[in-house]
Amino acid sequence: MADLFGDPPSGNNTGKDMPPRPLADRLRPRTLDEVIGQQQVLGQESPLGVMLAAGSLSSIVFWGPPGVGKTTIARLLADATDLHFVQISAIFTGVPDLRKVFDAARHRRANGQGTLLFVDEIHRFNKAQQDGFLPHMEDGTILLVGATTENPSFELNAALLSRAQVLVLERLAPADLDRLAQRAEHDLGRPLPLDPQARRALLEMADGDGRALLNLVEQIMAWKPSAPLGTDQLTQRLMRRAAQYDKGGDGHYNLISALHKSVRGSDPDAALYWFARMLEAGEDPRFLARRLTRMAVEDIGLADPQAQAICMDCWQTYERLGSPEGELALANAVIYLALAPKSNAAYVAYKAARAAAKKTGSLMPPKHILNAPTRLMKDVGYGKNYAYDHDAEDGFSGQDYFPEDMGRTEFYAPVERGFERDLKKRTDYFAKLRRDRQK
CATH class of the missing domain: 1.10.3710 (post-AAA+ oligomerization domain-like)
Known part of the structure; x- marks a missing residue:
């Protein structure tokens, strides 16, 4: 399924007796110019823009959240460079399958046709499987385009990364999502039955994911209400899309980093926001209690010796009360730490003493x-x-x-x-x- 979408092709069906194609499939872009967003990698002076203008495309790894265009851009790159497009997923592909892909690409190359191999979820391949791509990349059998939602620095081999350029794709902005909704309305021949506030709420529900937005649009268009729906009616009928968050992945570390740095920067409001984001995403409050205590030791230290004791007291209060009441105790700790005087002198002294020892x-x-x-x-x-x-x-x-x-x-x-x-x-x-x- 496509991730980003362009002007619709004429006709919604491929045959008289065929069921309607999904909206996301119908709005698939036909050229790179039709892709919404991602100008940081698609603009004229961007990495891909420069490569395409020079007629020299190198292997690439797209890193970004779901629904922002990784698959679509890879497919369109193949079209723009006259390469045969092959798509596989690391979840469903084993070593025997890879051998067949490489053999077919080698045969294609002998007949004068290059191959762009798109590997979705490339981070799920183990080290040996990732190493298996290297000789075929080096001899030109394939041009590799990988896609991952995880940080390539942690998940991909250094050898593979040295032969590919990592390009970061970003969540779609509200304006981009609105353009996508307008394209959907054009394809369906009528506006969304939502008032302006509900329309904004719909864009928020998509959480930067274009594919998720079109799936929601398709649901809404099937309702045919007698009058435009308000925000309350919309939220009653639709579940908000769960925030992108993996407790063991990049989203987890990004949010805890944001919380830590907001506390260090003495901003209680931002700190509370990131604390709440992690709770809403299902983070274990005990993990947050531990990290708050670490902040008290590392970033406040002896500038306020009471900060560590307050963290321990709030942690213990959470253990006694449980969720959700106990989470308020942790919120108290967040506010106290953000407003406490800061010093990392003890932390610096400890590291220096360890180095000297x-x-x-x-x-x-x-x-x-x-x-x-x-x-x-x-x-x-x-x-x-x-x-x-x-x-x-x-x-x-x-x-x-x-x-x-x-x-x-x-x-x-x-x-x-x-x-x-x-x-x-x-x-x-x-x-x-x-x-x-x-x-």
Whole structure:
């Protein structure tokens, strides 16, 4: 089935006794110029535009959500370059099937005909299967066009990616969806029986998916109401399309990244929005509670030591109340974290200390801070000249506790925000005392 759609061909049926073709099939574009949206890859100065103008098309991987034109554009690229179009799906195709595809393409090439092989859901092929494409791409047997809804960086082999250009296709904007709805109305010969507000609601229901929109349009056109429907009537008759979200895939990581960065950016409204988006998509609230606690530790730290405790309390409240009431406790944590003073000084100090520990290996602590429970250990200097801090008038000896071959290193640099402002006064105070003791 096509993903994006153009001006309708004449006639809705292919034969007198044939049932009507689906609307999405009838509105399939016939040229690349008829494709709605995706100008970032189809415009004259875009990657595909430049390749087509130069008459040199390379292998491509289309990355984008469903219903935005991956299959349609691949088919039209074959038409534009006089290549034989072959379409397979990684879900239903095994190694024997691939051999047959490659053999047919090789035979076609020997007869002067190139092959554009379109592989839907290409990320579902394993590493060995992906490697199987490489020799046929390199010798020109096939021009590969892959399509995936998952991040190619994580799902496709580096060898395959090095031989193909990744092009990102985007969700259709409301204006693009409206143009698509107008084409459907032209094909059906009448307007959608919706008032303006309901029409906008319909476009929102499609959630950027052109194919989903045309399926909804086809349902609505079958109703034939006596008067245009309002938003309430529309939503009663139609279910809103579920948001694109895979708990183990790219959508999951995109949304948690948006939530994390909104909290880090001290925007409680945006943070609440992304938090709600994830809940609406079915995310486990316990995962969100864990990530909120991580934000408190990583991005707020000692600027507000209470933030971590609040996250733990809200997490525990969720466990006691369950959904949906307990989710309000997590929302409280989202707001608190977004408005808390921010500091990653402890996080930076921790990473620097880990790096130093890895670099310095097995350096011994200085002997003066080692315990000496035996005579031999005392004889070799363990504990010698240790200064007991409580014996000092100000409770601070100023001794060096780093390995002798390493020297003193400063990892923690508190910021002038929140509680860390007080901690900075303390670190500065001890640094001054340490300098005075060394004079």
